[in-house]
Every structure is written in structure tokens, then in C-alpha cells.
Amino acid sequence: MAGIEPTTPGFAIEAIRPGAKRKEVPDGKVTGLYWVVQPSGAKSSALRYRFAGQPKKLTIGGYPAIGPADARKAAQAALGELARGNDPAAQKREAKVAARAAARAEERAELDVVEKVVDEFIERYAKPNTRDWKETQRLLRKDVVATWQGRRLSEIGKADIHRLLDKMVDRGAAVTANRTFAQLRKLCRWAVSRGILEHNREGIEAPTTERPRDRVLDERELALVWRAAGELGFPYGQIVRLLILTGARRDEVAAARWEEIDLEKRVWNLPAERSKNRRAHSVPLSPAVVEIIERLPRFEGSGFLFSAGKTPPTAFSKAKARLDALITEQNGGEPIPHFVIHDIRRSVASGLASIGIPLHVIERALNHVSGSFGRIVSVYQKHSYADEMRSAFEAWARHVERIVSGQAASNIVALSLARG
The missing domain is CATH 1.10.443.10 (Intergrase catalytic core)
Structure with missing residues (x-):
């Protein structure tokens, strides 16, 4: 194979000198394990193998962060997966995808906490766009944050919202329940637009029907x-x-x-x-x-x-x-x-x-x-x-x-x- 140089029994990675072209040096102890040497002098380890009749390559890691002992251990583990019918490179890709998803989920979980979402909503939407943002802040903090503090907004379902609004109505605050619901609905729509929520809480109606006020003092x-x-x-x-x-x-x-x-x-x-x-x-x-x-x-x-x-x-x-x-x-x-x-x-x-x-x-x-x-x-x-x-x-x-x-x-x- 072009670019691959054989090793000697007493070879040391430090002794491998870079050339004008990229080259791969067999490890000599684990079949398929190679040391990749770039013209810049950067070195890394990789495992070459075949899976389903196709040549494959699993990059193990850069040297000296991953030395010979760790590289050989990783290569042997990959060969063990190969013996069990698994593709080590595909597993690595899947693990990376899962890790990125977990990181995003963790980041979203921090942004998703109810009180943080409310604060962000007030700062980034209510203040710049509404004149009565202080009333919005008061409504959301008084009942929404007080009830669900520490919980993730994505975990708040329709039943949770109905229970909150019902409690407000039962304590005689029907109009406030309507106002709170209106602001909560705006908050959820904003959270969806920002990627904090995946889906809005559709299909929920205001807890009470308000009649227009017609009170006139004589x-x-x-x-x-x-x-x-x-x-x-x-x-x-x-x-x-x-x-x-x-x-x-x-x-x-x-x-x-x-x-x-x-x-x-x-x-x-x-x-x-x-x-x-x-x-x-x-x-x-x-x-x-x-x-x-x-x-x-x-x-x-x-x-x-x-x-x-x-x-x-x-x-x-x-x-x-x-x-x-x-x-x-x-x-x-x-x-x-x-x-x-x-x-x-x-x-x-x-x-x-x-x-x-x-x-x-x-x-x-x-x-x-x-x-x-x-x-x-x-x-x-x-x-x-x-x-x-x-x-x-x-x-x-x-x-x-x-x-x-x-x-x-x-x-x-x-x-x-x-x-x-």
C-alpha cells in the first residue's frame, strides 16, 4: 500500500520522521493499527479493517494525547466489536451524534427551566415590544413561576396548565386567570420560535368567558x-x-x-x-x-x-x-x-x-x-x-x-x- 512503511522490532513513534507526503506506519503489535504521520509532523493512530466486504478506517486519536498503549487497547476493543458483527467506525459516528444530542438536550434543559424562560421572554420580547411588560412579568411570576419553579417548560403539559388555571378560577381570580393564560400562550409561542420548545400547547382555551364591562357611574x-x-x-x-x-x-x-x-x-x-x-x-x-x-x-x-x-x-x-x-x-x-x-x-x-x-x-x-x-x-x-x-x-x-x-x-x- 502506498504511503505505508514497515516498522522495525524496536521502533519508537518519536523516531518516525515526517516526509514530503502523508504516510502510515504499521504498529507491528496490533493487526490493522497504523500510525499516521503528516508532513507537518502531526501524528495519530488509526485502525484499518474490512466490514461487509468494504475497506474501513477508524481514527483512534492524535499523539501524544493517545499513546501506543491506549491506541492498542482501543484498536483491540474495536476488533472485538468487529468480531461480534459490529462496525466500529459506524459505532463511533453514532456515539458522536448521541453525544451532540445529549449536549444540546443539556443546554436546552438549562434554558428550559420555567423561571429562566420567563426572564428571557421578558428581556428579549416583552420589554422591547410591549408597553405593559411589567404587568406581563407580574402575571407570569406570580402564578406560573411560583407554581412550576425548577421544572422544565417542555415537561409542562395541558393537564398542568388546566390545573393552574382552575386553581386561579377557584380562588376567585377568573379574570387574572384569563390574563395569565394569554401571556403564557405568548410565552410558549415565543419559546417555540426560539427552539426552546419543540411544540406549542395548542387546543387550550381561556378558562372563563369574559363579558365586556359596561359599568358606568351615575x-x-x-x-x-x-x-x-x-x-x-x-x-x-x-x-x-x-x-x-x-x-x-x-x-x-x-x-x-x-x-x-x-x-x-x-x-x-x-x-x-x-x-x-x-x-x-x-x-x-x-x-x-x-x-x-x-x-x-x-x-x-x-x-x-x-x-x-x-x-x-x-x-x-x-x-x-x-x-x-x-x-x-x-x-x-x-x-x-x-x-x-x-x-x-x-x-x-x-x-x-x-x-x-x-x-x-x-x-x-x-x-x-x-x-x-x-x-x-x-x-x-x-x-x-x-x-x-x-x-x-x-x-x-x-x-x-x-x-x-x-x-x-x-x-x-x-x-x-x-x-x-
């Missing part, structure tokens, strides 16, 4: 909320009153910054990145709103209207419980029907309509993107309605003042907002 209830907010104190009392006067969303008001407020022009410029619909919105400020804002404390080092720190206030559950207690106290010990903070926004919309504000002005004032300003209308309708919105909010502030003082009557004569 004038008497709105007056009770306004008065109770006055006893609630900073910052939640002022936040609730601004919600009543502007119809803005809770988090938009709570996270308002001084740089957004133009008291001279009496405008609150809500940036697109803080708006739920990601559309910038200029809110005309009625004198009543300006008065509330002017009385707010200023905190050095904080740009927030309602916080001295680096984050806006978030303890709305406790504040709402306190607000409910104050309303009950002012109502002679009788609570009013349950409402949530967001119902105030719906109540403002209803209240604006009740005093004669046109629907398209209400929608613009509340920064709605559906209804009158949806689809093609939003593309061509560029009128700002700034004057109409200012008149609407000022009329609404006067109406709130009247109902709080007990002077309002239902169906006040419609206000004309036509300008020029």
Missing part, C-alpha cells in the same frame, strides 16, 4: 368618588380626580411627567410611547385640572407629578380598597355597586355625551382610535379638534362641580361646540 356615584378622593390624600386622591376630569387612562395619569405639562398653554402633551394606542395626544386642561396640578408638590430629582422616586405610583389595589371604604363611609355605611378604576373613563365618556358633546369630539378627547376615527377616517381626518376638546373638558369640569355640589340635573341642555 352622577351621584361620581360625586361620591370625587369627595372620597379628596380624603384619600396624595398621590391617589389627585390621580382619581384627574381621571374624572380628563377621562384619561389610569397609568397615563399616574406616570405623568412635568415635562409633559404646559401650564402656560394649559395642555398636557401625552407622548406616543406612553399612550396605550401609541398615538401622541394633547389633552386640553380645564381650569379645575390646572388648579389640581399647580397644588402638587415638586420633588427634586424626580420628573413625575405623583412620585418622589424613579418610578410612578403603582399601589392601586390598596388605594382602591381605601377609596371604597371612604365612599361607603360617606354613603351612610352603604357601599355602591362594585366598580374598577377604568370604569371612571367609561363614565366620563357617558357623562360627556349626557351634556351634549358630539361623539366624534368625545372620541378625540379620549384619544380613541376606533369609532369615528377608525380605519380610513383616521388617515384623512387631520383636524385636531383642539378648540372643541377644550370646550368639552371645560364644560365637563363645570358639570362635575355642579354634581359634586348637588346642583346638577340630568340631561343638561346641549352645548354648542361649533367654532368658526
Whole structure:
């Protein structure tokens, strides 16, 4: 065979000198074992044999990492497999494939741990793509991580998910169960796209069917909320009153910054990145709103209207419980029907309509993107309605003042907002 040189009885691997071409030197002690010497001087061992009538080669390893004794032992073991009808080279390839698969499985197992997947999902998907990522993080950590911490996400099946959601429903958190399920479904889809999961958990439906909320506070209830907010104190009392006067969303008001407020022009410029619909919105400020804002404390080092720190206030559950207690106290010990903070926004919309504000002005004032300003209308309708919105909010502030003082009557004569 070309390139193969015979060995001498006392040959030493170190003594084999490289040539201009690659050469193979028989070991001389184990049949078929050769020492491969490259022109560079690199040396390795290999076993040549025949399997199923075909010549085969099994690379054993490089020298000096694998010396003569180890190479001969490996060659003899391979010859033993050959005697049992197995192909040593094929076995080696299969072992490598299995080792790579095991390594990938081990790596995936580390990434697959529920709490790690949640953290990765928040950092790589929720934060860059969603404005309310903190709520997503809260939902997933509170129930998903708390229930399955330490487990692999790939091991979580449909039955596990149903048990989790059922427990949430049973404890009276049906709506939260729906919200958690929605975020868990997003998480699993993301994990599939990243190769963390092989398959999504399809065929699971939301645990409960939600009915759209239609709770609207009547004038008497709105007056009770306004008065109770006055006893609630900073910052939640002022936040609730601004919600009543502007119809803005809770988090938009709570996270308002001084740089957004133009008291001279009496405008609150809500940036697109803080708006739920990601559309910038200029809110005309009625004198009543300006008065509330002017009385707010200023905190050095904080740009927030309602916080001295680096984050806006978030303890709305406790504040709402306190607000409910104050309303009950002012109502002679009788609570009013349950409402949530967001119902105030719906109540403002209803209240604006009740005093004669046109629907398209209400929608613009509340920064709605559906209804009158949806689809093609939003593309061509560029009128700002700034004057109409200012008149609407000022009329609404006067109406709130009247109902709080007990002077309002239902169906006040419609206000004309036509300008020029």
C-alpha cells in the first residue's frame, strides 16, 4: 500500500520522521493499527479493517494525547466489536451524534427551566415590544413561576396548565386567570420560535368567558368618588380626580411627567410611547385640572407629578380598597355597586355625551382610535379638534362641580361646540 512503511522490532513513534507526503506506519503489535504521520509532523493512530466486504478506517486519536498503549487497547476493543458483527467506525459516528444530542438536550434543559424562560421572554420580547411588560412579568411570576419553579417548560403539559388555571378560577381570580393564560400562550409561542420548545400547547382555551364591562357611574356615584378622593390624600386622591376630569387612562395619569405639562398653554402633551394606542395626544386642561396640578408638590430629582422616586405610583389595589371604604363611609355605611378604576373613563365618556358633546369630539378627547376615527377616517381626518376638546373638558369640569355640589340635573341642555 502506498504511503505505508514497515516498522522495525524496536521502533519508537518519536523516531518516525515526517516526509514530503502523508504516510502510515504499521504498529507491528496490533493487526490493522497504523500510525499516521503528516508532513507537518502531526501524528495519530488509526485502525484499518474490512466490514461487509468494504475497506474501513477508524481514527483512534492524535499523539501524544493517545499513546501506543491506549491506541492498542482501543484498536483491540474495536476488533472485538468487529468480531461480534459490529462496525466500529459506524459505532463511533453514532456515539458522536448521541453525544451532540445529549449536549444540546443539556443546554436546552438549562434554558428550559420555567423561571429562566420567563426572564428571557421578558428581556428579549416583552420589554422591547410591549408597553405593559411589567404587568406581563407580574402575571407570569406570580402564578406560573411560583407554581412550576425548577421544572422544565417542555415537561409542562395541558393537564398542568388546566390545573393552574382552575386553581386561579377557584380562588376567585377568573379574570387574572384569563390574563395569565394569554401571556403564557405568548410565552410558549415565543419559546417555540426560539427552539426552546419543540411544540406549542395548542387546543387550550381561556378558562372563563369574559363579558365586556359596561359599568358606568351615575352622577351621584361620581360625586361620591370625587369627595372620597379628596380624603384619600396624595398621590391617589389627585390621580382619581384627574381621571374624572380628563377621562384619561389610569397609568397615563399616574406616570405623568412635568415635562409633559404646559401650564402656560394649559395642555398636557401625552407622548406616543406612553399612550396605550401609541398615538401622541394633547389633552386640553380645564381650569379645575390646572388648579389640581399647580397644588402638587415638586420633588427634586424626580420628573413625575405623583412620585418622589424613579418610578410612578403603582399601589392601586390598596388605594382602591381605601377609596371604597371612604365612599361607603360617606354613603351612610352603604357601599355602591362594585366598580374598577377604568370604569371612571367609561363614565366620563357617558357623562360627556349626557351634556351634549358630539361623539366624534368625545372620541378625540379620549384619544380613541376606533369609532369615528377608525380605519380610513383616521388617515384623512387631520383636524385636531383642539378648540372643541377644550370646550368639552371645560364644560365637563363645570358639570362635575355642579354634581359634586348637588346642583346638577340630568340631561343638561346641549352645548354648542361649533367654532368658526
